[in-house]
Amino acid sequence: MHAMTKEFLETAFAGESQAHMRYLIFADKAEKDGQPNLARLFRAIAYAEQVHATNHFRELGNIQGATENLQACIDGENFEVDEMYPVYQNAAEFQQEKGAVRSAHFALEAEKIHAVMYADAQEKTQGGGDIDIDIGIVSICPICGYTVEGEVPKFCPVCGAKGETFKGF
């Protein structure tokens, strides 16, 4: 692919990805504000942006088998853990931006777990099979994104939220 086309596709992928996420966040807000139909519109259009992002991503050759896809995930999570969030958190501390320190800390703690879970999944899907069904549900803290497999703790070890508020997948 020509370098310029590739660069444009990458930019478009980033833009569509952000639009997708923004619309989902706005949908949650509309839902909370008692506007379920507006929430529905946000979610529908968020899905359209996901379709666009998927098309750009595919054309870039970034959709591969589980081993390669998981490697991309591991590399991304490790980058966030080893470089990105520690630096962002430090910068936010330096500038006394409490909210940013908190959101960077929450992300950093969860990404550590994601990197490990993805590496484990990569090992277990080596032969092309799926990961174990008895792995149990994966639960996510709605406040900080803390991620846990199987039994949910009484309180989130990162932010202290109640385990009963965790969202299961």
Ligand code: FE2
């Ligand atoms: Fe779009």
Ligand code: FE2
């Ligand atoms: Fe992550």
Ligand code: FE2
């Ligand atoms: Fe949490």
